[in-house]
Amino acid sequence: MNSLGKSLCAFWNSSIGKKIVVAVTGILLVGFLLGHMAGNLLVFAGREAMNDYAYFLHHMLHGAGIWFARIGLLVAVVLHIVATVSLTLHNKASRQEKYEHEATVQASRSSRMMIVSGLIILAFIIFHILHFTVRVDSGLADLKDPLDASRHDTYGMVIAGFNVPWVVLFYVVAISLLCSHLSHGIASIFQTLGLRSAKTEKATKALSWGITILLWIGFLIIPLTVLLNIVNDKEAAGQAAIENSAVHNLTGYRPSLNQVPSAE
Amino acid sequence: MNLTLKVWRQAHADDRGEIKTYEANDIPEEASFLEMLDIVNEQILEKGDDPIHFDHDCREGICGMCSLNINGVPHSKEKGITTCQVHMRKFRDGDTIWIEPFRAKAFPIVKDLVIDRTAFDRIVAAGGYVEVRTGSAVDANSVPISKPDADAAFDAAACIGCGACVAACKNASAMLFVGAKAAHLNLLPQGQPEKDKRVLGMVRQMDAEGFGNCTNQYECEAVCPKEISADVIAKLNRDYAKAAVKEAVGR
Numbered sequence: 001m002n003s004l005g006k007s008l009c010a011f012w013n014s015s016i017g018k019k020i021v022v023a024v025t026g027i028l029l030v031g032f033l034l035g036h037m038a039g040n041l042l043v044f045a046g047r048e049a050m051n052d053y054a055y056f057l058h059h060m061l062h063g064a065g066i067w068f069a070r071i072g073l074l075v076a077v078v079l080h081i082v083a084t085v086s087l088t089l090h091n092k093a094s095r096q097e098k099y100e101h102e103a104t105v106q107a108s109r110s111s112r113m114m115i116v117s118g119l120i121i122l123a124f125i126i127f128h129i130l131h132f133t134v135r136v137d138s139g140l141a142d143l144k145d146p147l148d149a150s151r152h153d154t155y156g157m158v159i160a161g162f163n164v165p166w167v168v169l170f171y172v173v174a175i176s177l178l179c180s181h182l183s184h185g186i187a188s189i190f191q192t193l194g195l196r197s198a199k200t201e202k203a204t205k206a207l208s209w210g211i212t213i214l215l216w217i218g219f220l221i222i223p224l225t226v227l228l229n230i231v232n233d234k235e236a237a238g239q240a241a242i243e244n245s246a247v248h249n250l251t252g253y254r255p256s257l258n259q260v261p262s263a264e
Numbered sequence: 265m266n267l268t269l270k271v272w273r274q275a276h277a278d279d280r281g282e283i284k285t286y287e288a289n290d291i292p293e294e295a296s297f298l299e300m301l302d303i304v305n306e307q308i309l310e311k312g313d314d315p316i317h318f319d320h321d322c323r324e325g326i327c328g329m330c331s332l333n334i335n336g337v338p339h340s341k342e343k344g345i346t347t348c349q350v351h352m353r354k355f356r357d358g359d360t361i362w363i364e365p366f367r368a369k370a371f372p373i374v375k376d377l378v379i380d381r382t383a384f385d386r387i388v389a390a391g392g393y394v395e396v397r398t399g400s401a402v403d404a405n406s407v408p409i410s411k412p413d414a415d416a417a418f419d420a421a422a423c424i425g426c427g428a429c430v431a432a433c434k435n436a437s438a439m440l441f442v443g444a445k446a447a448h449l450n451l452l453p454q455g456q457p458e459k460d461k462r463v464l465g466m467v468r469q470m471d472a473e474g475f476g477n478c479t480n481q482y483e484c485e486a487v488c489p490k491e492i493s494a495d496v497i498a499k500l501n502r503d504y505a506k507a508a509v510k511e512a513v514g515r
């Protein structure tokens with residue numbers, strides 16, 4: 001192995017090196033979350049804005065852009081998880097004999113359940129991708145935009161998807177855990193990258209809580225306003241289908257395709 | 265005052281060890297915590313039993329020898345003091361006090377409450393020093409150092425190497441100790457020539473000793489008898505990242 005390879009191995013194998021990997025991938029993931037939240041909020045701008053945005057994401061760089069983003073995110077998520085699980089196992093091994101009487105002075109509850117919140121968030125990410133990206137539910141997958149039948153109706157999918165109370169409950173729990181994770185995680189980025197000091201502590205704390213609260217509100221306002229019918233599908237087809245689904249469908253929304261009006 | 269003590273007793277390094285209960289009666293409230301243990305030990309010796317072994321030396325808070333997890337907190341819940349400076353007036357008559365050794369894989373128990381902290385010595389030997397010309401002492405003011413740097417270096421140098429940071433850390437991480445020892449020299453002009461070598465060497469030795477990884481919970485900072493700030497950990501992270509990059513590109 002050449003000397004650069006050796007240095008990279010030594011970096012990954014060191015406690016600080018692995019933590020820097022966690023911090024840098026953490027920055028990418030928080031950046032993604034902010035962008036994802038901003039895009040999602042287009043649901044309040046209506047069907048056309050939301051579906052235009054979804055169309056743009058799927059067609060930027062002739063459809064290659066979204067795959068660059070997906071691969072980048074996948075690499076970041078995998079590195080983040082491999083590094084944190086490895087660090088956690090090492091941490092458990094560093095104190096084999098536990099204290100009979102243990103006390104905690106100032107470590108926050110969120111900071112003490114990072115691995116648990118992280119793994120539950122992973123389960124949520126898998127559910128969320130199957131729900132809205134892979135769309136295992138053909139009812140959500142086959143929706144067509146009433147304004148342009150040639151494209152998928154992302155807006156209708158969000159409204160239908162969040163008209164199922166247990167799904168909304170799962171989103172509320174998962175996003176709350178995500179924000180608990182971030183309340184410790186974002187502040188930790190500054191410490192791990194060596195950017196925190198007595199001078200910057202107040203600012204980093206404020207930024208960390210600011211982003212966390214912003215994401216919590218930004219993400220949860222969508223399923224909650226949909227479930228409470230504050231945001232709804234005004235087009236007849238969607239509305240009929242929601243009434244259809246909300247009552248008796250655990251997996252979401254199953255419109256009959258002949259209800260969807262054609263483009264003209 | 266009368267107290268109930270729950271004390272960790274372990275005959276030798278390979279013994280399983282267990283908590284044993286002792287009644288400590290007629291303890292004067294002006295006694296220090298270690299004096300209280302001395303009194304209990306006298307009573308144990310009178311019965312012909314093996315006294316409780318614990319580390320101590322200066323008994324004035326500067327040597328770093330005393331340890332003990334008292335009611336779950338290294339050096340007790342009192343801020344900024346070592347176990348030897350804890351006085352019994354801080355407890356109430358009838359209290360139950362849990363006394364355990366500092367626990368970490370890298371700090372093996374020798375006997376009862378006595379632990380082996382030579383892992384710290386090996387970390388310091390891996391870079392926590394400056395190489396200087398021997399001979400007559402250099403004039404104190406020949407190298408100008410700004411007041412903020414001098415103060416920060418002095419704060420870091422206050423570390424007495426007691427290991428409370430490791431004992432309090434949920435992951436038995438030694439980052440506050442290593443951060444303090446590295447910052448103490450890295451902040452000063454005299455420490456610059458060996459800065460990268462120092463940081464890489466000390467962090468690698470820390471990892472090799474089996475200490476855990478910092479998860480930024482700052483339990484170490486909360487229990488440090490010298491109140492060293494976790495800012496030294498941020499500095500260690502920064503200095504390590506720079507040194508690792510320089511090493512990777514061969515500079």
